[in-house]
Amino acid sequence: MTRRIILAGGGHAHLAVLADWAQRPFPETERWLVTSTRQTAYSGMLPGWLAGIYPAGELLIDLEPLARQAGARLILSDVTGLDAAARQLTLASGETLAFDLLSLATGGEIDTATFAALGDRLLPVRPVGAFMARWTHFLTAIAGSDAPRVVVVGGGAAGVELALAVATALARQFRQPQVALVTVERGFLAGHASAVRQRALAELAGRGVALHYGEAVGTRHGVLLTNGTGLAADCVIAATGSRAPRWLAASGLACNDQGFVAVGADLRSISHDAIFAAGDIINRADRPLERSGVHAVKAGPVLAANLRAAARAAPLKAYQPRGRTLYLLATGDRRAIGSWGGLMAAGRWVWWIKDWIDRHFVGRYTRPGEGGR
Ligand SMILES: Cc1cc2nc3c(=O)[nH]c(=O)nc-3n(C[C@H](O)[C@H](O)[C@H](O)COP(=O)(O)OP(=O)(O)OC[C@H]3O[C@@H](n4cnc5c(N)ncnc54)[C@H](O)[C@@H]3O)c2cc1C
Numbered sequence: 058m059t060r061r062i063i064l065a066g067g068g069h070a071h072l073a074v075l076a077d078w079a080q081r082p083f084p085e086t087e088r089w090l091v092t093s094t095r096q097t098a099y100s101g102m103l104p105g106w107l108a109g110i111y112p113a114g115e116l117l118i119d120l121e122p123l124a125r126q127a128g129a130r131l132i133l134s135d136v137t138g139l140d141a142a143a144r145q146l147t148l149a150s151g152e153t154l155a156f157d158l159l160s161l162a163t164g165g166e167i168d169t170a171t172f173a174a175l176g177d178r179l180l181p182v183r184p185v186g187a188f189m190a191r192w193t194h195f196l197t198a199i200a201g202s203d204a205p206r207v208v209v210v211g212g213g214a215a216g217v218e219l220a221l222a223v224a225t226a227l228a229r230q231f232r233q234p235q236v237a238l239v240t241v242e243r244g245f246l247a248g249h250a251s252a253v254r255q256r257a258l259a260e261l262a263g264r265g266v267a268l269h270y271g272e273a274v275g276t277r278h279g280v281l282l283t284n285g286t287g288l289a290a291d292c293v294i295a296a297t298g299s300r301a302p303r304w305l306a307a308s309g310l311a312c313n314d315q316g317f318v319a320v321g322a323d324l325r326s327i328s329h330d331a332i333f334a335a336g337d338i339i340n341r342a343d344r345p346l347e348r349s350g351v352h353a354v355k356a357g358p359v360l361a362a363n364l365r366a367a368a369r370a371a372p373l374k375a376y377q378p379r380g381r382t383l384y385l386l387a388t389g390d391r392r393a394i395g396s397w398g399g400l401m402a403a404g405r406w407v408w409w410i411k412d413w414i415d416r417h418f419v420g421r422y423t424r425p426g427e428g429g430r
Pocket of ligand 1: 065066067068069070091092093094096097098100101102103104134135136137162163164165182184214215216219296302335336337338349351352353384385
């Protein structure tokens with residue numbers, strides 16, 4: 058009996074699943090990929106793109122050839138609903154799709170509710186493709202300006218990298234750009250060693266990025282912080298971390314209290330055997346696991362193996378992350394800060410490693426012959 062397997066979202070983990078399907082036959086299955094856009098962006102290279110180091114083509118992965126090689130039917134649409142018990146997905150078009158097995162890797166969303174007053178001045182960093190288009194438009198719109206003002210909200214690795222990249226990019230083009238980073242103090246590179254935070258503070262200061270501690274809300278002219286400070290801005294980049302997609306709430310899937318899909322170490326929903334998930338959309342029920350591209354990528358091969366195993370009711374594997382994860386933060390000037398447990402390293406050689414890892418990863422899916430896929 059042919060079983061229908063649907064991958065929802067072109068997220069990092071699904072790249073490995075598509076590669077697995079392309080490599081080995083998967084008999085008695087009908088395979089689908091449903092995702093919002095044909096190209097998926099590799100966010101690790103986004104700061105490098107902003108800083109002018111990479112052209113857009115270097116970080117965009119075209120899902121069409123990957124789906125074709127995997128024998129998967131590609132549907133370009135947003136998933137807007139899921140009925141886990143009835144095994145049915147709803148798409149933005151209103152169409153419904155039945156499945157025997159489903160895997161979710163649609164990532165997280167940026168919560169923009171507190172920034173609504175900004176209107177067009179708000180640039181959420183996700184979806185990354187839309188962010189890239191709007192940033193390009195913003196640069197054109199401010200071309201005649203002397204002193205454009207950009208505020209980045211979010212003190213995680215992404216916010217810090219984006220602030221440094223924006224400062225680098227604007228300094229090249231404008232006389233007196235003003236770049237600020239706003240974060241709650243405890244959220245500034247939380248989970249990283251003090252040496253990493255100190256190094257990042259020095260980089261921000263060296264690049265003229267003003268750091269403000271506090272919670273920000275959007276106003277018509279910029280942001281207002283909890284301490285009363287107002288920051289005028291031509292553009293506010295929201296890099297405030299992932300929120301669970303809203304459509305999950307009515308799905309019937311077991312989720313944690315923030316709405317992320319609860320999965321076990323085998324990446325299977327703890328409530329519905331036919332549903333798997335990986336990347337930023339999950340919450341591991343068996344252990345804490347931070348949301349990062351590293352884990353989304355590394356979970357991919359396990360997810361691929363488990364979808365095959367589930368199709369024939371065989372035992373599943375576990376995704377067990379290593380104790381420490383290496384994070385490489387780009388500083389916008391072909392240098393990077395490396396963070397591994399309590400250790401910190403920084404400099405050009407750290408950037409070379411990051412650049413090699415990132416290009417190699419994207420190359421596996423854009424130039425399969427060269428990347429060893
Ligand atoms: C600027 C920046 C830099 C970062 N740098 C790093 C880094 O250096 N290292 C690191 O480990 N992490 C990094 N991260 C975090 C990392 O990007 C995420 O953890 C990772 O992208 C999560 O992958 P994912 O597969 O869950 O989702 P995503 O990469 O967000 O992919 C989601 C996919 O699903 C599609 N999709 C979304 N919604 C729907 C829908 N409703 N229906 C259908 N399809 C949908 C999207 O089009 C996309 O193809 C960074 C994040 C940012 C913003």
